[in-house]
Amino acid sequence: AGVLLRVDAAAPEVAINPLRAPVTLEIVTGANVAADLARVKAACAAAGLLPARVVALPQRYLASHQPDGPWPDGPAPADLIGPARAAFPEAEIGGGVLTNFTEFNRCRPDPARIDFATFGTTGIVHAADDRSVLQTLEALDDVFASARALAGDRPLRLGLISIGMRSNPYGAAVAANPDGARTPMAMDDPRQRTQFAAAFAVAAAAAAARGGVASYAPAMAAGPLGLGSDGALWPIFHTVAALAALGEVEVVVAGGPSAGLVSIVGHGNRGVRGIVANLGPEAAEVAAPAGAVVLALDIAAHEADWLDRAGSAASARLGPLDLAVFKVGAA
Numbered sequence: 001a002g003v004l005l006r007v008d009a010a011a012p013e014v015a016i017n018p019l020r021a022p023v024t025l026e027i028v029t030g031a032n033v034a035a036d037l038a039r040v041k042a043a044c045a046a047a048g049l050l051p052a053r054v055v056a057l058p059q060r061y062l063a064s065h066q067p068d069g070p071w072p073d074g075p076a077p078a079d080l081i082g083p084a085r086a087a088f089p090e091a092e093i094g095g096g097v098l099t100n101f102t103e104f105n106r107c108r109p110d111p112a113r114i115d116f117a118t119f120g121t122t123g124i125v126h127a128a129d130d131r132s133v134l135q136t137l138e139a140l141d142d143v144f145a146s147a148r149a150l151a152g153d154r155p156l157r158l159g160l161i162s163i164g165m166r167s168n169p170y171g172a173a174v175a176a177n178p179d180g181a182r183t184p185m186a187m188d189d190p191r192q193r194t195q196f197a198a199a200f201a202v203a204a205a206a207a208a209a210r211g212g213v214a215s216y217a218p219a220m221a222a223g224p225l226g227l228g229s230d231g232a233l234w235p236i237f238h239t240v241a242a243l244a245a246l247g248e249v250e251v252v253v254a255g256g257p258s259a260g261l262v263s264i265v266g267h268g269n270r271g272v273r274g275i276v277a278n279l280g281p282e283a284a285e286v287a288a289p290a291g292a293v294v295l296a297l298d299i300a301a302h303e304a305d306w307l308d309r310a311g312s313a314a315s316a317r318l319g320p321l322d323l324a325v326f327k328v329g330a331a
Contacts, residue, residue, distance in 0.1 A: 003024070004159060004160070005026065006025075006026035006028065006098065009036030014043040014047045024053040024055070025040070025055075027056040028062065029059065031074050037088075038086060053094060054091045054094065054114075057097060060074065061103070064099065066106075070160050074328065075196070077157025081109075081113050094113075095117055097119050099169040108150050112152075115149065115227075122163065122199065124164065124185060126180040128186070130191075134200075137203045137207065137326060138257050140161075144208065155212045159216065160217045161219065162200075163192060164225050166225060174186055199322075200275035201236055202243070204205050206253045206263075207250055218239070232302050234303045237304075239275065242268075242307060246274070247268075250276075260284055261286065262277055262279060262315065265278075274326035275287070275325050276318070276323065278320055278322050281323070285317055286324060288313075292327060293314060294313045294314065294327075295307075
């Protein structure tokens with residue numbers, strides 16, 4: 001588990017890290033790279049933050065560019081690797097982009113110069129209906145395999161993998177969505193507040209585990225891509241908690257979006273032994289592994305300690321987009 005923090009070097013806002021978790025710092029710079037990095041370093045020092053990993057990207061590379069150009073004037077992403085290493089000598093330095101695999105593929109980092117590779121992905125670039133969003137999950141295995149080939153022996157430490165779009169490389173801004181519709185290229189997607197986003201996160205985590213991804217961010221801490229709002233926790237909060245409990249152990253992944261059920265099973269922290277989501281159109285039965293019980297996720301589970309509750313069921317029937325956590329216990 002860790003924290004992914006993006007800062008604008010022109011006016012960096014760095015808060016003290018209350019989780020005491022490793023921080024990966026994403027820095028968006030302007031033309032004066034040295035001054036920008038110095039400003040961010042000073043903000044980190046003032047907050048007592050020592051980032052474990054850093055990746056810096058010129059602001060103009062938040063936009064997408066065709067392979068044959070024209071490419072932006074000024075520093076390129078590769079030009080920031082050395083300055084970032086000099087500014088943060090104790091951190092691992094990454095290369096890549098802060099948008100999607102498309103941009104990563106067009107502006108590939110040199111594995112010999114970086115400690116990790118990064119990019120993100122969103123489920124609503126081309127279409128935003130439910131079926132199309134689930135189909136984007138089916139592409140992740142190939143995306144991660146291609147990224148692994150491009151990164152060489154460097155680990156993939158990815159950014160946000162979500163339904164909504166954090167920033168829009170194909171336009172001036174993300175699409176406005178005041179009516180809460182299913183809108184391509186919007187940040188505020190209504191499914192983030194439902195079990196759809198939670199099930200999406202399980203399937204994305206399963207693909208990441210299969211693809212050898214070292215880490216990624218399944219959600220933001222707050223806002224439209226966050227874990228809750230106004231004191232109410234969304235289902236993805238509990239999903240992220242369960243995935244974090246499984247984050248540093250060997251896991252077995254089964255199924256996928258096209259199969260309906262997708263599960264991740266392992267001996268995690270907090271007594272978690274796995275998580276399963278039903279992405280299919282029909283209800284399905286799930287059984288807990290030996291020595292575990294099933295704790296079905298209730299969409300009304302707003303309590304932060306839901307994951308620590310005791311369960312007693314050996315199996316459960318999951319409807320479409322339902323989820324359950326496997327916990328240590330006796331059925």
